[in-house]
Amino acid sequence: MSSEKRAPQHVAIIMDGNGRWATSRGWPRLVGHRKGAERVKEIVRCAPDLGVKWLTIYAFSTENWKRSTEEVLGLMGLFSRYIEREADRLSAEGVRMRFIGDRSRLDDRLQRLMAGIETRTANNTRLNLTVAINYGGRDEIIRAGRKIACEVAEGRLDPADVTEATVSAMLDTADIPDPDLVIRTSGETRVSNFLLWQAAYAEYEFTETLWPDFSPAELERILSRFGGRDRRFGGVAPA
Numbered sequence: 588m589s590s591e592k593r594a595p596q597h598v599a600i601i602m603d604g605n606g607r608w609a610t611s612r613g614w615p616r617l618v619g620h621r622k623g624a625e626r627v628k629e630i631v632r633c634a635p636d637l638g639v640k641w642l643t644i645y646a647f648s649t650e651n652w653k654r655s656t657e658e659v660l661g662l663m664g665l666f667s668r669y670i671e672r673e674a675d676r677l678s679a680e681g682v683r684m685r686f687i688g689d690r691s692r693l694d695d696r697l698q699r700l701m702a703g704i705e706t707r708t709a710n711n712t713r714l715n716l717t718v719a720i721n722y723g724g725r726d727e728i729i730r731a732g733r734k735i736a737c738e739v740a741e742g743r744l745d746p747a748d749v750t751e752a753t754v755s756a757m758l759d760t761a762d763i764p765d766p767d768l769v770i771r772t773s774g775e776t777r778v779s780n781f782l783l784w785q786a787a788y789a790e791y792e793f794t795e796t797l798w799p800d801f802s803p804a805e806l807e808r809i810l811s812r813f814g815g816r817d818r819r820f821g822g823v824a825p826a
């Protein structure tokens with residue numbers, strides 16, 4: 588693999604710290620999520636100028652249902668409003684928006700909005716924005732395993748022919764390249780069930796910054812550090 592400096596094509600972000608950002612100011616957690624949604628807009632806007640072609644953000648995990656009803660409903664409302672209010676701008680700026688995760692548990696209106704913006708932006712190519720909602724890496728792998736089991740049971744697939752490519756093609760990210768870089772904000776250094784299969788060779792960057800304070804300038808700094816890394820994908824550096 589080349590060690591030539593380049594921007595990562597696919598950046599995935601675990602946007603953590605909204606709750607702490609708000610509670611440290613004596614505000615409700617939802618205020619932090621609202622501020623976090625503003626950051627999403629800003630980062631989506633600057634990403635293509637920084638050479639990023641694919642941006643995947645973790646908005647709601649399969650574990651996040653354990654939060655209070657108020658917080659869960661507040662987050663779902665934010666997702667709907669983001670789609671409704673940003674649709675024109677995303678379309679005009681060449682952003683293709685997609686979603687990964689199990690949508691079946693989301694309310695019908697949100698599911699319709701998600702399907703609508705996916706269709707509306709399907710031909711855009713400047714930035715591929717993927718939002719993970721009700722997403723969990725293990726859940727995604729289980730769902731892929733079930734699809735493979737059905738193919739085998741119905742005689743369309745020989746178990747001996749199951750390869751990495753077969754599994755990748757059954758994941759929610761079937762049409763999306765693997766991330767080069769995963770960033771997690773807020774000082775936590777866990778993977779938290781995010782892109783478990785896809786991030787097998789990704790670099791990780793952890794920053795203390797809480798997501799509502801994460802800026803395009805910090806993203807740019809992280810990307811330039813990444814540009815200096817030598818990614819060998821299990822091989823050895825060229826002489």
Ligand code: FPP
Nearest residue numbers: 602603604605606607620623624627646669
């Ligand atoms: C983690 O912070 C953040 C979330 C669970 C929600 C992420 C959602 C957004 C950034 C807002 C909207 C997104 C879109 C796509 C419009 P946390 O609440 O776990 O923070 P804490 O660890 O400080 O409690």
